[in-house]
Amino acid sequence: MTTTTLTTASGVTNVELTDDGFFVDPSVWTEEMVPELAAREGIATLTDGHWQVVRFMRSEYLTKGTGPSVRALGKTSGVSVKDLYALFPKGPAKIAARVAGIPKPKGCI
Amino acid sequence: MTHRIVILGGGTGGTLTANRLRRRYSTDEAEIVVVDQDDRHIYQPGLLFVPFGLTHAEDIVRPRGRQLHDGITYHQSAIDAVDTATNQVTLVDGTVLSYDVLVVATGTTLVPDETEGLTGDGWMEKVFTFYDLEGASALEGALAAFDGGRLVVNVIDMPIKCPVAPLEFCFLADWYFTERKIRDRVQITYVTPLDNAFTKPVAAQQLAGMLAEKHIELVTEFNTGEVDGTDGKIVSYDGREVPFDLAVVIPAHGGADFVGRSEGLGDELNFVPTDKRTLQSHAAPNVFVIGDAADVPTSKAGSVTHFEGDVLVENIVHFLAGEELEPVFDGHANCFIETGFHKALLIDFNYDTEPLTGHFPTKVGLPLLKETRLNHLGKLMFQWFYWHTLLPGRDIPGIGSHMPTSGKTPVSAP
Numbered sequence: 455m456t457t458t459t460l461t462t463a464s465g466v467t468n469v470e471l472t473d474d475g476f477f478v479d480p481s482v483w484t485e486e487m488v489p490e491l492a493a494r495e496g497i498a499t500l501t502d503g504h505w506q507v508v509r510f511m512r513s514e515y516l517t518k519g520t521g522p523s524v525r526a527l528g529k530t531s532g533v534s535v536k537d538l539y540a541l542f543p544k545g546p547a548k549i550a551a552r553v554a555g556i557p558k559p560k561g562c563i
Numbered sequence: 564m565t566h567r568i569v570i571l572g573g574g575t576g577g578t579l580t581a582n583r584l585r586r587r588y589s590t591d592e593a594e595i596v597v598v599d600q601d602d603r604h605i606y607q608p609g610l611l612f613v614p615f616g617l618t619h620a621e622d623i624v625r626p627r628g629r630q631l632h633d634g635i636t637y638h639q640s641a642i643d644a645v646d647t648a649t650n651q652v653t654l655v656d657g658t659v660l661s662y663d664v665l666v667v668a669t670g671t672t673l674v675p676d677e678t679e680g681l682t683g684d685g686w687m688e689k690v691f692t693f694y695d696l697e698g699a700s701a702l703e704g705a706l707a708a709f710d711g712g713r714l715v716v717n718v719i720d721m722p723i724k725c726p727v728a729p730l731e732f733c734f735l736a737d738w739y740f741t742e743r744k745i746r747d748r749v750q751i752t753y754v755t756p757l758d759n760a761f762t763k764p765v766a767a768q769q770l771a772g773m774l775a776e777k778h779i780e781l782v783t784e785f786n787t788g789e790v791d792g793t794d795g796k797i798v799s800y801d802g803r804e805v806p807f808d809l810a811v812v813i814p815a816h817g818g819a820d821f822v823g824r825s826e827g828l829g830d831e832l833n834f835v836p837t838d839k840r841t842l843q844s845h846a847a848p849n850v851f852v853i854g855d856a857a858d859v860p861t862s863k864a865g866s867v868t869h870f871e872g873d874v875l876v877e878n879i880v881h882f883l884a885g886e887e888l889e890p891v892f893d894g895h896a897n898c899f900i901e902t903g904f905h906k907a908l909l910i911d912f913n914y915d916t917e918p919l920t921g922h923f924p925t926k927v928g929l930p931l932l933k934e935t936r937l938n939h940l941g942k943l944m945f946q947w948f949y950w951h952t953l954l955p956g957r958d959i960p961g962i963g964s965h966m967p968t969s970g971k972t973p974v975s976a977p
Contacts, residue, residue: 522831523720523721524720524786525677525720525815525832526830526831526832529831529832530831535788535800536788536800539786539788539800539801543801544801545784545786545801560860
């Protein structure tokens with residue numbers, strides 16, 4: 455676990471991240487943190503597409519308790535799997551989960 | 564009043580549930596109907612052995628109806644949809660079945676069409692799956708004709724049935740080509756969307772080590788976007804390519820199609836959201852789910868279905884008696900992993916405990932997470948237990964539905 459300092463429009467906040475970069479406490483996440491979290495994942499310019507996916511991940515997590523897999527995301531988010539990879543080339547489910555401040559999506563067993 | 568119980572699916576879960584319920588209720592107390600679209604009950608663990616000529620299609624298929632006890636009606640038809648509001652199932656042959664309790668036991672469906680190119684050029688010529696009987700049988704010929712080159716085993720996406728089977732396929736391929744004395748001419752590569760050889764850390768580390776020992780290359784975090792049978796390569800969504808001369812692909816899995824046609828029953832992949840402890844669906848209190856059809860967070864495997872059967876039947880009895888359900892299913896799974904050269908290892912785990920070393924079911928039992936000949940014999944013997952003990956709904960002596968802990972060695976995950 456590491457403490458990471460994020461700079462947002464309203465100031466500086468410390469958040470706890472797991473070793474692989476996911477929020478320890480998803481409730482401390484705010485939309486203000488998204489630009490910096492995205493930049494840390496190599497996303498310099500946030501498009502509407504990024505926001506659509508991040509907000510969708512967040513609402514799925516809040517209703518279901520876990521983030522969706524890429525395939526489920528492709529079927530339900532309104533963004534195709536191909537486009538999801540264009541937005542988050544290093545892995546949509548994982549990267550979007552980090553940016554959306556939710557835990558690592560549970561891999562299937 | 565006679566209870567009317569309709570069971571959708573005459574595979575492992577549907578058959579053992581029907582037979583257990585038949586013993587619990589007299590024919591006056593309950594009418595039991597099992598529905599399936601065909602009359603071929605396949606011993607699915609046998610599919611792994613078909614491509615290597617170690618078993619044959621006719622040895623692993625039996626009629627579904629004949630696995631059911633007397634007093635159970637077997638109705639052969641595809642299912643159109645379930646209406647949980649009126650407690651009715653409509654079948655494709657036009658029959659409408661009303662139920663007091665419905666059991667969904669329709670397993671998973673392979674969806675190869677979800678992957679670009681998978682069923683295009685080269686399908687069943689140089690691109691195969693062993694996850695159905697036709698594919699496994701066709702692959703036998705292709706493997707026999709293969710005299711060197713790149714063999715790629717690729718899991719498209721999780722969840723899949725029996726998540727260890729693709730690894731077992733790699734181990735058996737290593738053995739098979741060694742026996743044929745051409746192992747040095749065959750490059751075997753295992754390509755997975757996971758970040759290691761398997762999901763559970765202790766077992767994953769052990770299995771990754773075994774791949775390395777057997778000179779099987781491991782490619783991780785590979786999300787296949789396209790299978791190109793013409794040029795012989797699989798391409799990931801992030802642009803990586805793995806070339807092949809022969810590809811063995813495990814297609815993406817979904818739930819049964821009728822689940823998608825049934826309002827409110829399934830999720831986006833057609834699996835049925837289910838309480839992981841009681842096995843009652845979230846769709847309606849009188850709808851229960853067993854086996855691969857459920858979205859519960861454990862392996863999609865026959866052993867899980869077997870262990871669920873006990874809890875499921877007790878909870879159906881509680882439900883029909885107006886009693887509270889028992890939240891007691893622990894996610895128990897138990898898998899023999901065939902590793903080639905007449906050896907196998909055994910893993911045993913549940914929702915909370917990952918596969919550990921030690922012995923099963925007690926300190927004097929089969930060795931866990933260790934390659935032995937005894938485990939290989941256990942795997943072979945299991946087919947007899949399947950037809951004669953598991954499907955009839957009897958317990959296997961000494962093996963209860965809950966995961967035993969007495970023989971296990973606790974370790975901290977790496």
